[in-house]
Amino acid sequence: MARAAGVSQSTVSIVLAGKAEGRVKPETRQAVHDAARRLGYRPNLAARNLRLGRTRTVLLVVPTLTGPVFGPIYAGAAEVAAARGFGLVVHPWPDDAGPARSQVDTQAIEGVLASSIVGGLTDFDDLPVVVMDSDPADPAPTINFDVAGGMRAIAGHLAGLGHRRIGHLAAAVDAWTFHERGAALADAFPGSLARHGTPIDVAAARQAALEMLDRPDRPSAIVCDDDVIAAGAYKAARALGLDIPGDLSVTGFDDVLLATALEPELTTVRLPAEQLGATAMTALLELLDGRRPADTSLPGQLVIRSSTAPPR
Amino acid sequence: MARAAGVSQSTVSIVLAGKAEGRVKPETRQAVHDAARRLGYRPNLAARNLRLGRTRTVLLVVPTLTGPVFGPIYAGAAEVAAARGFGLVVHPWPDDAGPARSQVDTQAIEGVLASSIVGGLTDFDDLPVVVMDSDPADPAPTINFDVAGGMRAIAGHLAGLGHRRIGHLAAAVDAWTFHERGAALADAFPGSLARHGTPIDVAAARQAALEMLDRPDRPSAIVCDDDVIAAGAYKAARALGLDIPGDLSVTGFDDVLLATALEPELTTVRLPAEQLGATAMTALLELLDGRRPADTSLPGQLVIRSSTAPPR
DNA sequence: GAACCCTCGTCATACGTATTACTAACCTGT
DNA sequence: ACAGGTTAGTAATACGTATGACGAGGGTTC
Secondary structure (H helix, E strand, O other), rough: OOOHHHOHHHHHHHOOOOOOOOOOOOHHOOOOOOOOHHHHOOHHHHHHHHHHHHOOOOEEEOOOOOOOOOOHHHHHHHHHHHOOOOOOEEEOOOOOHHHHHHHHHHOOOOOEEEEEEOOOOHHHOOEEEEEEEEOOOOOOEEEOOOOHHHHHHHHHHHHOOOOOEEEEEOOOOOHHHHHHHHHHHHHHOOEEEEEEEOOHHHHHHHHHHHHHOOEEEOEEEEOOOHHHHHHHHHHHHHOOOOOOOOOOOEEEEOOOOHHHHOOOOEEEEEEOHHHHHHHHHHHHHHHOOOOOOOOOOOOOOOEOOOOOOOOO | OHHHOOOOHHHHHHHHHHOOOOOOOHHHHHHHHHHHHHOOOOOOOOHHHHOOOOOEEEEEEEEOOOOOOOOHHHHHHHHHHHOOEEEEEEEEEEOOEEEEEEHHHHHHHEEEEEEEOOOOHHHHHHOOOOEEEEEEOOOOOEEEEOHHHHHHHOOOHHHOOOOOOOEEEEEEEOOHHHHHHHHHHHOOOOOOOOEEEEEHHHHHHHHHHHHHOOOOOOOOEEEEEEEEHHHHHHHHHOOOOOOOOOOOEEOOOOHHHHHHOOOOOEEEEOHHHHHHHOOOHHHHHHHOOOOOOOEEOOOOEEOOOOOOOOOO
């Protein structure tokens, strides 16, 4: 390759690294670029990594690759990473993370972006880590959705419709949000908040909703921490012969595909997942530069559809 | 590291590569292993890749990271890859794949596993490729779900219930299945098959279903190529005041979360996604070994729920 | 006209591994 | 005792890049 351009290998390296300013004549630069294009030359990555001792690659760790929110997070993170010359590798991290650990090549990675990790990430202690959608008490920089703000928006919407007695189907997995989501609702509905924790699972949520609804003093609205949980609430309502939104208002959270597939379409909160990924990647790159990024909270947007109405 | 074990670097390399049989004394071997453990030594990946000129890494290309079927595919492929000492990297490949291409590091990859790619993968012509869930006419080895078999199972189920006139809401994206899915249905319902193509999108599918249902000679059952399309059919039925399954039977395909979130729960076909990933990875590794793997078709399983019943 | 500087590059080296060729020591059979 | 063989390990090298040290040629300053 150096021969093809008629210069030394050093010069090729300097030119292609963009460090030719004042050190290589413009016409020589051009010759190198021409030869590179003609030969389809790409610098050998392994050699570069070996020489520099760094890979310019970060790892994105997610609990499961199946979730609907993960694609946009990846897209946002990847775009920011690419703009800074970093690569992005994805690794699933199931909650029972036993076998997954061994598959992670810690040495090929400069930093870790972790999303919605419940069990902690102790194996990466030595690497810079930024966490998304996780406990704000985590020692690592945290980039979160503003779930409290989203809950306040929902609470305000329901209160404005005239609801006074509501129920809350809380997602049991992320225990750290239980308090702040509950607080946001309790502020708007003092003294009249029923709460159940439930796994994010249609059948389990249906059961929890049934217990909440199958009593004389049932709430006129159910706030769910997740769209999937809301689907369970729909099923419970139908089982009890309750009309949505006539007899019961239901709200979700996340605005996944399910929200518009249900009948009636679900009032929920849309979360800026792509922005979350981009912000978190920016924070991680700051961390790699030695600066300490600020914890951030990104607001969601209330999407009012047909599952909420004034109480009878 | 070599010093710590009291041997030369060559010996360390030989021992840790497992090629010490008959070349290194067992006690020396043990000393090397002890030192490695004590120092937490991991061979430098970049140096190894540089020396060997290969990365033992394959790329998994998927149209979107958001789909529900992708997680299990990854899991199945990753397990097989890990067992053979290969790493697995994921890259999204949107249908409009313009910008994505530039982000792929072809040189860090030994082979490509592609899933549900509609536009083709011409950029990887030089690398071994195995495609999943794609056109069987593709020149690359193909590992597919047996969609025709799944359709025959659905057709048999509906015919057994007494249906004689059915409609088919076909997914417009993967045009290559249009023919074989249609053929499977036409065999069971000769002369009485209405067909519409639709994007995989609830609102679009609802519209297509409305056109199919809003006529006097409407079918008594609608077969959908996808659970999401079935959700659209549900909406159309409700808009027309048709009861499911009383007035109309509906079937889906894939058995995603949506299938049990809908009311009534959806009769559909569950696909062996994890097995697909594992089989495809096995095929790719065969290809890397210079053998030519056989095209394969994996059967799905009919899951009968509450959206199908005898016609009125 | 000599000392100096600037411009434009090249030389040499190191990164950590895998592997080929080699050596030193020991054994074996006659 | 000596040729030939076996065992156990080391020395040397190459992979392709980035970079600090070096140098040749030409211009500028006093």
